[in-house]
Amino acid sequence: MFPFGGVEVMLLGALVAAVVCAVGAVLVRRRTGWSWAISLWLLVWSVVVIGLVTLIPANGAPGIVPVEGRLEECSWDIGGPAPDGFWIFSGGQRLLNAVIFVPSGALLVMxxxxxxxxxxxxxxxxLAALVGYSVGIEFTQLALARIDRACDVTDMIDNATGAAVGTLLGVPLAFVLRPWKRSTVER
Structure with a gap:
């Protein structure tokens, strides 16, 4: 049986990761400045949160997934049987799959x-690493039937689209925040 799951576990993991990343940003900022340190550790945090949201069972520990119910390969049905949405957010799951990768793409550029x-x-x-991360998550979902998740090529496409949009949004953001510069206040 998978020992834990649910939104509470995801939120607790995100909170713990946020504390660790905040400490990391404080430690790194003296050498790099706040803008870059925060960008780096927010990127790390966003990648951790993606892992938590996609690899922890959403509705608590599912227990045993019967062999008959376990998928043997990823769904290659593009646009496939995605549910209407995750109950926390409104909107379709496909949109959520894209949106969750946007911050990582933007922070990567920063x-x-x-x-x-x-x-x-x-x-x-x-960007290729973020796409690889998405593919790795989907194949992990396939291999670990007990987390009660499904491997779907549509998710990979949506995640890659979100990462690409985030990367494109990160370019003007980088010119505005200029993470390569340290302000005189930071020195």
């Missing part, structure tokens, strides 16, 4: 913008 010349290569590599 982090790599510290090195403007390398960012041209690092941003697409980071």
């Amino acid at each position: 982090v790599v913008a510290r090195w403007p010349r390398a960012a041209i290569v690092l941003a697409p590599l980071g």
